[in-house]
Amino acid sequence: MSQPPGTARPGGRTAQNRAAVVEATLAELAERGYDQTTIESVALRAGVHKTTVYRRWRTKERLVAEALEATAEVQIEVPDTGDLALDLQTLARGVRAVLTSTVGSAAVRTLVSGAQSSPEVAQVLRTFWAGRLTKVIPIVERAVADGRLPPGTDSIELMKYLAAPLFHRVLVTAEPVNDKDADRAAAAVLAAARAGVFVVI
Amino acid sequence: MSQPPGTARPGGRTAQNRAAVVEATLAELAERGYDQTTIESVALRAGVHKTTVYRRWRTKERLVAEALEATAEVQIEVPDTGDLALDLQTLARGVRAVLTSTVGSAAVRTLVSGAQSSPEVAQVLRTFWAGRLTKVIPIVERAVADGRLPPGTDSIELMKYLAAPLFHRVLVTAEPVNDKDADRAAAAVLAAARAGVFVVI
DNA sequence: GGTTAATGCAACTGTTTGTTGCAATTACGC
DNA sequence: GCGTAATTGCAACAAACAGTTGCATTAACC
Numbered sequence: 478m479s480q481p482p483g484t485a486r487p488g489g490r491t492a493q494n495r496a497a498v499v500e501a502t503l504a505e506l507a508e509r510g511y512d513q514t515t516i517e518s519v520a521l522r523a524g525v526h527k528t529t530v531y532r533r534w535r536t537k538e539r540l541v542a543e544a545l546e547a548t549a550e551v552q553i554e555v556p557d558t559g560d561l562a563l564d565l566q567t568l569a570r571g572v573r574a575v576l577t578s579t580v581g582s583a584a585v586r587t588l589v590s591g592a593q594s595s596p597e598v599a600q601v602l603r604t605f606w607a608g609r610l611t612k613v614i615p616i617v618e619r620a621v622a623d624g625r626l627p628p629g630t631d632s633i634e635l636m637k638y639l640a641a642p643l644f645h646r647v648l649v650t651a652e653p654v655n656d657k658d659a660d661r662a663a664a665a666v667l668a669a670a671r672a673g674v675f676v677v678i
Numbered sequence: 679m680s681q682p683p684g685t686a687r688p689g690g691r692t693a694q695n696r697a698a699v700v701e702a703t704l705a706e707l708a709e710r711g712y713d714q715t716t717i718e719s720v721a722l723r724a725g726v727h728k729t730t731v732y733r734r735w736r737t738k739e740r741l742v743a744e745a746l747e748a749t750a751e752v753q754i755e756v757p758d759t760g761d762l763a764l765d766l767q768t769l770a771r772g773v774r775a776v777l778t779s780t781v782g783s784a785a786v787r788t789l790v791s792g793a794q795s796s797p798e799v800a801q802v803l804r805t806f807w808a809g810r811l812t813k814v815i816p817i818v819e820r821a822v823a824d825g826r827l828p829p830g831t832d833s834i835e836l837m838k839y840l841a842a843p844l845f846h847r848v849l850v851t852a853e854p855v856n857d858k859d860a861d862r863a864a865a866a867v868l869a870a871a872r873a874g875v876f877v878v879i
Numbered sequence: 880g881g882t883t884a885a886t887g888c889a890a891c892t893g894t895t896t897g898t899t900g901c902a903a904t905t906a907c908g909c
Numbered sequence: 910g911c912g913t914a915a916t917t918g919c920a921a922c923a924a925a926c927a928g929t930t931g932c933a934t935t936a937a938c939c
Contacts, residue, residue, distance in 0.1 A: 512713040526887050590791035641846035665870035672869035
């Protein structure tokens with residue numbers, strides 16, 4: 478009993494409940510936002526009693542952190558056509574798809590409200606987005622090797638600039654994001670990259 | 679009594695209390711964040727009883743909205759040198775200064791997080807940024823007239839792309855933002871604009 | 880099939896949010 | 910100044926919520 482519940486008998490109903498609670502947490506985060514998400518609302522949605530959630534996760538922060546970690550395997554498609562403009566466009570559309578998905582929406586909403594008060598949640602979110610930023614590295618490296626981009630182009634910074642306008646629409650202007658917006662973001666970052674904006678000395 | 683308090687006798691102590699509460703609200707938002715800011719904490723800080731705040735503002739959302747509206751006078755410097763690259767750079771540094779100011783950073787995070795649960799706060803957010811986005815219009819129009827930018831360039835969209843990377847650093851990656859970052863954002867948006875990314879058909 | 884971990888349930892405590900009646904204070908017209 | 914009514918302070922209150930605990934029930938694992 479010194480160990481938290483769910484460790485000694487992790488199969489059967491325990492695993493089922495864990496999955497249901499994680500899914501309910503993400504849905505609540507996406508629909509209602511971080512501060513409107515309560516342990517009770519998650520338990521109700523998951524069809525589980527609140528004491529079960531309290532006993533296994535202890536706090537809302539850990540619950541949110543684990544739920545977001547469980548989505549880490551959701552991947553953005555990595556394009557590999559060799560056409561830089563097309564690859565960036567595909568990547569941008571992938572970012573758009575993540576941003577507008579249930580998981581992505583939950584991550585974004587948690588990012589701006591929950592991460593302020595919880596270092597634990599903030600750390601998970603950093604890991605979450607860092608894993609997605611690396612997607613662009615091979616694409617950029619090949620373009621540099623082929624001479625289609627200037628040598629020394631910082632692929633991580635390029636990826637941030639690819640995603641930034643899409644985040645901006647979601648977070649700041651609260652506008653919808655469609656494929657046309659993703660295409661524009663890709664075109665903008667391509668022009669900037671060709672101009673050497675992302676070249677690190 | 680059908681009207682909210684503070685309208686019939688707006689002078690004297692009423693005005694003094696209103697100013698104290700607004701100032702306390704901004705301070706709380708800056709120090710503790712949106713969800714940690716409560717009406718009671720604001721009242722305590724302002725040296726006013728909580729019933730006064732409840733009776734006059736009714737909800738936390740209206741209180742926050744009014745407090746943030748009071749900061750709308752903070753202006754970004756409008757460059758006018760005629761050098762497009764330099765003007766964009768100056769503008770980007772102005773955005774950076776707003777984003778990184780003590781009150782500004784908290785205000786931005788508050789706007790973004792509060793806007794997700796409160797349409798009223800969201801409206802303040804839109805108005806706030808709409809007033810700043812227009813800053814770039816004359817600069818872009820002159821550049822288009824001089825042939826330094828393609829005809830049909832959307833100045834509002836350009837301004838969003840100028841600000842997006844700076845917001846991204848503050849909100850998503852939680853990285854510090856300095857003048858070098860602002861300069862890079864300006865260079866990126868200039869390259870994109872010259873490539874015709876912001877041309878509307 | 881037996882044991883025991885995990886869960887459901889209800890009842891509880893403590894905290895927070897928001898309200899209300901009433902007395903004290905004070906802004907504003909005269 | 911002065912009277913009156915709006916505003917505020919105060920205390921007490923109701924309601925909602927967070928989090929805990931004891932105990933009975935269920936079911937995972939040997």
